[in-house]
Amino acid sequence: MTYETRMAWQNRLLLVPALVLLGCFILIPAVTAIYLSFTNDALSGYAASHPQLVGLKNYLRLFSDQGFWNSLIVTLAFVFGSSIVGQFVFGLAAALALRRPIALRPLFNAAILLPNAVPEVVAGFIWISMLAGGRYSTLSRIVGLIGVAPQNWLESAPLLMIIVVNTWRGIAFAMILMTSGLSAVPAEVYEAARMDGATARQIFWHITLPLLRPTIFLYMLVSTAGTIAIFGLIYTLTRGGPGGATEIIGIYIYNQSFVAYQLGYGSAVAVIMLAVSVALGAVYVRVLKVRV
Amino acid sequence: MASISIENVRKNFGAVEVIKGVSFEVADGQFAVLVGPSGCGKSTLLRMIAGLESVTEGDIKLDGKRINDVPPDQRGIAMVFQSYALYPHMTVAENIGFSLELKRVPKARIRAQVGQVAELLQLSELLDRRPSALSGGQRQRVAIGRAIIKQPRVILFDEPLSNLDASLRVQMRAELQRLHQELRPTIVYVTHDQIEAMTMADTIVVLNCGNVAQWAHPIELYRRPGSTFVATFIGSPRMNLIRGMIARQEVMPSFTAAEGWTVPLAGRNLTAADGQPVWLGIRPEDIRLVDAGSAADLSCKVAIVERLGAETYLSVVNGAETLLVRVQGDVALRPGDTVQLALDPAGFHLFDQTETRF
């Protein structure tokens, strides 16, 4: 057997465990979800013991379900506000700022990293103190200093609040990725640009940003997908309320499956969510022209 | 020490044929250089000898035995990579001694042998450093040390000097030659630099995109290049090629250049036909400047003068022809001056339309 064939077999073998893990615990359930969505399976009641195929009934139900559409819109706003705008802008700005000679850099780094380092449940927990309780919440007390009336933030502006919380949480990830992307740009490129007479703004738009494109792709993709999948953070904060105002799609599915016990219906929503995620991945790959 | 035999070797990468039937031999203890333009498969050929690429067709033999299917770690061949590939997390001593360590040679022996090799390569003071703390030339020597400590039958070099600056390159060329003289391993050396080839090789294989253009001793390549490719590749500055045709004037055959001037071709057994288009090759060093009034073959106008002190390169123009002339010593000519050239008949090379020598 030649060296090359030996290596080829070795590569195949090395991938088997990964394939098994991913296949059993992700791919098979994904396919099963598709199957389930065509049934009326449930956690209780007659259908639990005798699930039947019901064709597209679940999907048709989705179309006229106000809750579903609401959830979709909430999720879109959530993803756009926190992941695409909030985290990215803060993260990129932080990455750029920290590339300069800054005193106390470790301190700034650590502070920005902290929100991302803590587990979801803790993050939700501490923001409750920030936001709930009307006059006594920390946020009310802060904005009170500039004359804004205290409110029960989680009730008066729930969507905005979860966007803020998720932005707070995700700056670090954006910053880390942007930093590594920025450092992959060799210093000589900037020097050449400066010798060509480019201003800082031109350098940013025409050199830094284009060279950051693959990094930005990776960030957008992973961050968006991750944000869609968020559950614990928001569940701890609002459980999806009030009145579905923060019922992001993950919570909607959970409520439909484990609270309303509608496994079939919940699976249908899950399948839609899977399809959207996959479509997202495809769009990003195409638009940002990434090659693997 | 071993001899290598490459027999009709072909290599395909998918649908692309990169090596198109190459054959040559390297005798025991010879320093063979594979030279050719970049991207022409030289490194691929080397890697096939090492065993890192498979052979699509043909045989590679070591001391007469076919080694196509022998894994690279069992061929007794060492390789110095273009990037040196020094293990960054090990010291110089550990890098060099790694192969011995793998064979479980006792530590004392390893230290002794590493010490010997280090002395040979003047690395003794650097043994505890990491590769990142070494200069390019030093890293290269470590890579060589790592190769020779294995006492391999063959050492392969993949463009080892291409990343060094000019003066270091000259120095390393001398070092490599010294090493070869002292240790006498069989060496196969890949480079795109014909100067390296000419100065170090016992035998040169000139490769032109997957084919062997010519395989011969360096001076033979210089004196009798088999094609215009080899003629212009070997020798610096490169050989002049002049278009023209053969004219058999009753008694004596001659070459008539496209620009009209003619030189006699005495003493050659030419089987060419009258009017046959050919190339006349003549090296810059075989062209002399003659004073006005003496016998000259053609007259040209000087376009560029490059004065190096010990010699001068003149780029001269005659109509559509441009020739390079190499003159000993310093010549104070200026662009625009007219010069008379005499071509040395001993330096004539004739190539037919297929660009091969005849």
Next chain:
Amino acid sequence: MRQFTRAQAAAYGFLTVTLLFCLLPFLWVALASVDPNATMFLSLPKAITADHFVKIFTANNGGRWFFNSLVTVGATTAVVVIVGGMGGYALSRTNAWWKRPFLYAIILVRVLPPTALIVPLYKVMLSANGLMGALVRSVVPPDSTRAAMRIFGFVDGYLGLILVLSAMQLPLALWIIKTYFDLTPKDYEEAALMDGANGWQRLHRILVPLALPGLGAAGLLTFIGAWGDFLMPLTFTSSAELQLLPIGLFRAFQRANTIDYGYLSALALLYMLPAVAAFGLARRFLVRTFTGGIKG
């Protein structure tokens, strides 16, 4: 002599605002954890006490939760680093026809939300659990069945939880390690091969040391991801002995009448610490550059 340009001032200003934004929410939990009269709201404690921390380990199972989390997530990290290390290496080095599809599949899987998978996954695990149960019962004496199932069970067992957590973290790890190996030239492995190293020697003398930054980054990110995972433990563990920290915290928080904010804050801090420590370590790996063995 430092030039304090406008850009520099802007950088400092921005960073300071961001710093305050990031740290402010933590103030409450830090203070409340040592405040004997902690409430849900930010206030300066009038006295300091360590009671809350002590209570975690003496009462209310806090110590047990901590242990479970440590064991499960630690094992998950080991599994992911090994499986991901092998897979990432193979993905980087191969040029087979299945390389591109596999990589796209990883992106795809990475993009799938766990909440969408949880239901069918539960059904899969249930059946697997049945099989495992049969296996265990045939091998182990009846008294130890429960204990064995707690370790090897797929539902309500360490094994199942570890596997599920590993599967969730694997795609990112594969990607990180593959990218890392992409940046590592094959030269080192080939040089080692020519030096006479067999597969195992190449692996532990050359590949692993060289891959440490990548493996370290993947390992730390896996740890952080699995440590904070809420959904998987929620779904797959029910018996009290198996509860992990996030579930313990969440449930304690749900006891509406008697929420002991001091205790919860202390628990939250304890829960935070390993994740933060892991993050701190990850930074060192992410920053290390890679020079020396390759010229230029």
